[in-house]
Every structure is written in structure tokens, then in C-alpha cells.
Amino acid sequence: MPANYFPAANDYLRFAPELILTIGGTLMMILDPLFARKLPRMFGHLSILLLIVAIAGAAGAYTVPGHAFSDLLVVDGFATFFRVLVLSIGILAVLSSYKYLDRERAETGEYHALLLFSIVGQCVMVSANDLIMIFIGLEISSIATYILAGYLRDDKRNNEAALKYFLLGSFATGFLLYGIAIIYGITATTKLDEIRGAISNPATPLGMVGVAAALMIVGLGFKISGAPFQMWAPDVYQGAPAPVSAFMATGPKAAAFAIFLRIFMTSFQQIAADWAPFIWISALLSMTIGNFAALTQNNLKRMLAYSSIAHAGYILVALASRSGDGTAAAMFYLAAYALMNIGAFAVVIHISGRGERHLRIEDLAGLGQRQPLTAAMLTIFLLSLIGVPLTGGFFGKFYIFRAALESNLVWLTVLGLLNSAVAAYYYLRLLVVMYMYEPGEVANSLSSPGFGLSAALILPAIGTFILGVAPNVILNFARNSSSFGK
């Protein structure tokens, strides 16, 4: 116990993004009844402002890297990378929500406050240095997301999604918590670096540590929708409001991967040879199930859900390679994936129309002729999802499989790459419909995307292209911070 009960000023600075968003989010709840009718768009603007300030806060926190609040939090390159990532995802999610909420007449402060709270939880997760903090962050993020998934209360699909997500999610959290409890029982600590130290102590019963690690893999496997714990994802992503699905498939997933990487690459690194085979299997299953199931989907949101399972599989390949390069590759991929996936979802939001009536793949017919710019953006995202050079997705895959080959995972690499060729088929279907079909009713009656949605298309497209041409900007940072200061 530290002598001084009052944390140092630097601790608050290191906690700046969370503080900013929490205060901002609470303020928004208070302002909601006052302004919801008069200035419905104000909350969106305010969220973006807060998120930008929070990014600045995260950057500011990085100027004083180190531990905070009795080692509960740690601000290092890894934490900063993911903080900026989830905050940027938040901005894109808000941008893509404007039109949707307007269309559904559901613009409230509550929506944006929940989104901010969810992001707070993710920021806590990625900068936590203690299993309890990780758990708290995960819960903050999850509970807010459960509510967001059922945001449109009168919509049956929303209710189903929220209920399913909530029940399965709490069940999975239980597994994680049980794992944490066992670890605490064995090592008498919840601090990640101390656990690492305890495991290298020969007196520690490694069998029980293995059980704890397995339980945590189950819990985290659910959060990242990795097979065989992926079952909930298609239903939830399909049922939830489209902007929320976009957010769920990127933000909470990136944060969950961040803690997955942090726990397993620091605390459990010594027993990596034991857990890596399970990750290997999970990676292969996720890629294969995700890609093959996506082949037969006709609903855009459901297809993107399966595709996100497959992409989780690719990132698990990086984890299975259990090296610093693998961690850096996973970080890069999560950034690239967030951009291309939110972009693709933004197009879905754009064409789906009021009540999300137009979600079939055929509804994209002729988009290339009616709105060439939107179609071009979606083309960039799809090519990136396929992994065609000069896009972020390509370099992401490249770095992941390079890390895998360096760790001698030859078969996983070959199977993973063949998987990406299978994936090309269902992404190409969208291109086919968009450019090679005559414009349908949906494309003909499409209004312009509006400012928010345009920004949610153009910004990720630019980002995808930058990551595809100058990947070093991100990769060098990821690589420098992938060692967790060990």
C-alpha cells in the first residue's frame, strides 16, 4: 500500500482520456432532457469533440508513460496505440450514426453517452495492468454495448440481439472471472507482471495455471468472436442497429484483442508453448468457419459478421505465432480491419434505408452507376478485406503471415492464405452486384449520404490507402510497443 493515498498528478494525466469521456458522457445524460428535441444533432457533435479531446489526452498521457494508480494502469505504447484506435473507431461510429439515428428518429443523448461509456471501458481495458482492472473495463464496455445493441426498443430484432448478446456475454465473462480467481488463488496477485514472475517460480503448479489460461481463452474467445465461441456474432450483428454493429465489430473487439495479447504475451508468455496449440486450432476454425459460412449469406450484415469471425481468425494466427512481431502484426491488422470494416458498414447503413429494410446483397445493384463515389469507397474496403496490395488489409495479412512463418507455422500460413482466397469469393459478389448489375430500386431511390456518412466513408478509405502504401507509419510504432516494456 503506498504511503500517499492521493495519487500523483501524473496519474490523472495518464488517465486523461477516460476522465474526459466519463465527465463528458455524464454531462450528456444531464443535457439530454434539455436539448434532445431542440438540437438533436448536438450530441453527436459533442461526442466527436470529446473523442478528439480524448485522443489529444491519450497523446498527452503518452508524454509521461508509466504506471498509474498503484500499478493498476499502465500507459505504454501498446495502451496508447489501442486507446487512439478505439477513440478513432468511436469518431467513425458517431459519424456513421448521424444519418441512421435521424432516419430512425432516435437521436438522443443517451445513445451517445452509452457509446462514450463503452469507449471508456475499452480505454480502461487496453491500459489495464491488473486482471481486476481488465475485468472492470470489460464490464463497463460490455454493459454499455449490451444496451446499445437493443437501442431501438420497439424493434424486435434489436431486442433479440441485445438479449442474446447479454446472456452469452455474461456467461463468457463468468469464465474469464473464474480464470482470474484461479490465478489469484495460485499466485496471490492480479497484477500482470507479478503473475509472470510467479509463473516462472518453479513452485507454482503450472497445471492449474493452464486451467486458468484455458478458462480465460474461453472468455476472451467469446469477446473476439473466435471459433468455437463465435455463435452469437452473426445473430447479434444482424439484429443490432447497423452503426452499433459496426462499432461492436471493431471497438470492443480491438480492446478484447488488446487484453488477450497483453495477458497472454506477458503473464502467460512462459507457458506459451502450451496455450499456442489451442490458439492455432481456434485460428484455423475461425478462418474456415467464418469464410465458408459467409459464402452462403445473403444478408449484408450477417455476411459482414461472418467475415469478422474470419478476420478474428487471421489475428489469432498472429497470436499463435507468439512473438513480438506477431503482436505488432495483430496491432496493425486491428487498425486496418477497423477502418475497412467500419467503412463497409457505413455503406450498409447508407443503403439500408429506414427500418433497415434493404439489407440483401442485391440491394447494392447498380450502386456503381448511381453513386460512383460511394461504390468506389466500398470497392477500396472490399479489396482491402480481400487483401489486394496497396490496401491496409493486404499489409495486415502480409505481416501476420510473415510472423507466422517466422515462428514456423507453415501449415497455418498456407491454410490461412488459401482461406483468404475463399474469402475473395464473397467479397467479389458485392463488387459484382454493385458494378455489373443494372441499377435496382434501391440504388435508384438512394439519397445522398450526407456529411456524416460521407466522412465515415472517406476517412477510412484514406486510412486504408495510407496503410497500404506507407504501412511503416503504424507498423514501426506497433513494433516498438509490442514488447510491453519487458
Add this chain to the structure above:
Amino acid sequence: MNLLDILIAIPAIGFLLALALPRSNDRLIRLFTLIVSLVTFAVSLGLVSGYQFGQTGRQFVSDAIWISSPEIHWHVGIDGLSLWLIILSTFLTPISILISWRYITSRTKEFYAFLLLLECGLIGVFASWDLFLFYVFWEIVLVPMYFLIGIWGHDRRIYAAVKFFLYTMAGSVLMLAAIIYLYTLSGTFDYAAILDQLNSGRIVLGHTQETLLFLAFFIAFAIKVPLFPLHTWLPDAHVEAPSAGSVMLASVMLKMGTYGLLRFCVPMFPAAARENAPWINILAIVGIIYGALVAMVQPNMKKLVAYSSVSHLGFVVLGIFSFTQLGLDGAVYQMLNHGISTGALFVLVGFLYERRHSLAISDYGGVATVAPWLSTIFLITTLASIGLPMLNNFVGEFMVLQGAAQANFTWSIFAAIGVILSACYMLWMVQRVFFGSTSEEVAHHIPDFNAREWACVIPLIAMMLWMGVYSQSFIPQISETNARILDTSRMNVPLRVSNPGTLAANHGGFGHAR
């Protein structure tokens, strides 16, 4: 920035500028892309004049770091092998633009822009000296061609486009795995450095390792060539593509496969290449004969020409895997010949289609009466394609057969059957299309060439004659490079990889070209 950088940059910039042009002004877009492609061609001729004969290694080298870690270079350069293939690409792009002048009426802007992007990718493929860069260009080429087939193709275009993309993609991901694997062994993507490490024994590959790496590259290239039995995407893609797409696909894109075989498979994995040569050559010969037989029964002109490509490309593969100087020279020369003559066939079939709106041979007949010039040019092209002396294909086929005979005489005998068959199917088609009685529709719908069409065919015919009569303008550069490839892939294994006791006579050492 040297000439080669500029050459790659021009179509890329042209692509971006073309996208920025106003959609409504078709004429401006066409003229703009035509001018860009002509400028590109003119610049590419600078490569020929600046090519230093006798200088070993690559020329017009430009090497800069693109991505610092892992170190990926913008490393381009040319040697005798790349030189003519680049010229072939730049030569055919303006022709492809010209033949689309009236045919493409919808979404003109995208069409011509994609042609320029395709050209950029093709030049890049042939000029890359970094494996990673090569892969990037290899994949970039895929995208415009996918759209060219899928948007502007015929009835079954979508099926053909997707099949084309997936086939190539499946092969190229294996190649990507092999490229990354080589990187983990050598620590570099630089082709010359890897080759050097392999040859000097700094990287020692086990037998299985080498075979698997060879196969990973080989399958990617064999799909592109296409080698029997991986050819099934080709007839679909050719038939459904618009004329310009067919021309670029047949004339240049297939050469990406054979170029890859010669550039990467043979020098980097010589032992595996020689060990696997027997069955590869058998597949090549099966392809030659099978392609010809299937071509013979096609009722559709484009499909006929497509299958003839399978047959012709079999010769190229046979030449490469004969491991003789003559065979390699013939193979490269045949790549160019096939580019010119099959390109011309697709151009002419496209002209017929524009007039009669049918590709079925039975819808024609007696075209010679109403369009004598078109018929004459078509006949010359046909004769070139079947290997008549004085025209280009003869030289290449002869060299390949001779080279193959040096390695194994039996191969030559079977391959030569393909030459005879090609005369059968091509001349039979000419007879049914151009001679016989002229039907009402044919007389009514088929006028002779106009000026634009003349402008398309004259350069092609001129090249056929030139390459047939004076091959010395082209072969020295090719031969020089091939000698080096053979030299780096020389192994302590017998030249003849076939079973002893065949008819073959080992001519001892490597045959002397020319």
C-alpha cells in the same frame, strides 16, 4: 527517376487523370487515354534504344526503399527478357484502346482508365526486381481485368470474371506464402540477392523444401499460363471479355505466367525444376494437343482462338522446361509471337463481332466477297498463327521444337502434331467464315475496314512480317539473358531428364542458338 520509373508512372498518372475527366465527354476520355498510351509506347522505345547490348545484369535500374522494415524496395530494372515483354504491353495498349473506340458505349471513363491501370501493372510485373513488388504488381493487374470482363463482357461475364479472379487468387496466395518463406530464409525480398544466396549456397534448401517452394511458385504461374489442366478459366474469360480485354489477356497477361516460370521458377529452384520437368513437359504436350483438338470443334470463334492459346502456350512451357538455349530462346520469342498473332486474331474477331453481333462461326460465310481486305488480313494472321515460314510464329515454334528435340526427341514429335492440328482448326475456321456462299445478313452487315481499323491492324501485320523475316532484331537480347538464366540454373544433373533409351540424341552441352 530513370526512364523505367517514368514509363511505369505515365499510365498510373494517366489512370488517375482519366478518372478525374468529366464523365459525359466520351470523346475526350478516349483521346486522352489514347494519347497517354501512345506516349507510353514512345517512351518505352527509349528502353530499346538505350539497351546496352552485352552488358551483363539488368539495366535501367532504379532502387529505392519503399518500406523500411521489412525492407521492401522499389527495385525495377530490365534485361533482355523483360525488355520485349514491356514493349509488347505498351505496343498493344494503344491498339486495345483503338479497337474499343466504338464498341464501348457505357461507362467509358472507367473502361479506358482500367486499361491504363492494366498497362501500368503489366509493365510493373515485367520490370520488378523485388519479389514483394512483383507480387504487388501481379495482384494489381488482376483488378482492372476483373472489371473489364465483369462490366463490359458478354452474357456470362460475371461467371467468367469471378472464375478468373478466384483461379488467379488461389494460385497467387501460394506464391505469397513462398515469397514470405524465402524472406524468412534470406532476410530480403530482393530477387538478385536471393538468387545470389541460393546459388552461392548461403541458403541451402532441403529436397522437400525446394520442391514445395518450386511448386508454390509453379502453380501460381501455371494457372496464369495456363497449363493443362489448370486452363479452364481461360476459355470463359476470353469468350466473355470485350475485345480489348481478350487482347490484353491473351497477348500479355498469359505471358506473366511463362515469364514467372522463366524468371523465378527455373533460376531459383533449378534442381526441382529439372526434376519435375518430365511431367511438366508431358502436361505441356497434352495441352498442345488437347487445346488444338478442342479448338477444332468449337462453334465459337473466340473460344476457338482461346483454346488455340492453350495449345500455343504449351509450346512455350515445353521450350522453357527443355533447358536448352534454343528451347528457351524459342519460348521467349514464342511469347512475343503469340502476343502479336493471337492479339491480332482477337482484334479481327472483335471487328467481325462489332459488325455481325455474333461469334458463332455458322453465322458467317462468304465474308471474303463483301470485305476482301478484312479477309486478307485475317488470312495473313491465320497463316502467322499456324506457323507459315516468313511469318513470326514459324521462327519461335521451330526453335522450341529444335530445343525440345535436343533434350528429348519424343517431346518434339508429339509437340509437332500440335503444329499440324493448328493448321487444321485455323484454316477450317477461315474457310467457314470467309468463303462459301454469302448470306443476306453477312452481305448487309459486314463492311470492310475503316481508317481506324486499318490503324489497328497495320502495326500488327508489320510486326508479324518483321518478326518472321528478321528475328535478329529481337533474339540477341533474349538469347543473352537466357544464357545467363541457363548458366545460373546449371546443375550437376544430366541435361536429359528423360528416361534413357528414347529416340533422343543428346547433342552434348547446350545447343547454340541462332
